[in-house]
Amino acid sequence: MFNSDGTIQEVAYFDSEEAETWVNVEIEGEGNFLSYSNVCPIKCLLNGAGAGFERVDNGKLTLNLPWTEETCGISSVAFVF
Template identity: 40%
Template sequence: LKIFNFNKFGGVIAAFNCQGAGWSPKEHRFKGYKDCYQTVSGTVHVSDIEWDQNPEAAGSQMSYAGDYLVYKMQSEEILFMNSKSDPIQITLEPSSFDLFSFVPVTDLGSSGVRFAPLGLINMFNCVGTVQEMEVTGANSVRTDLKGEGRFMAYSSSAPEKCYLDDKEAEFLWEEETGKLSFYVPWVEVSGGISHLSFTF
């Protein structure tokens, strides 16, 4: 089973292995039949998301033909994909699942930095925690989040400065993968909204 959903700044595909589960007329409930359990294989592609069906995405960068950052929840792996890329091959064990989050990669003008916010990756729909994103200059970007947890983004270069609600924040940046991450606390006074900004 493969389903998709939209977010304001991305999309998500969920893949489930439901083999061996079904309705039991005798017990009047869904149950597993272990003798029917089996591994399933399939593919995931950015084109599986019907971007043009989302009013917020139509005509925006969400449905563009550039690169998307893909985040695989179970392995925390990130990779890149565009409309012409080969699909991602997946194999799911019985009663297992994986989530694939897609975020357009933004080029920050003359700085040459490429940036894509994944949001709070402790949430199943991590991209759904991204409330706003705005390029504020050739070397800066602002992101608003809702929630608490581990924020992650892709950044092709390490930021010179990172700010969380106007206070400089420590961050971790992995040169090999471009993963940029740090912890975001819950802000009660703002209803859980945090303001992040990055300068390169």
């Protein structure tokens, strides 16, 4: 995240030859999340709900994370490939 005190708390990968690949990231903080992916995700979930994200040709993947008081600022982000 840019210019913030955001931290990644946990990362988990779920991969199956018969199903989609999921990458789950638990993140504390708010702001612009940035990662890189050579494959564009099919969808993104933020705290279990569909979320908009942006990916450009160089693989830069961005998502805005709001502060959620109920979870003490921890967001659950899932990218589905």
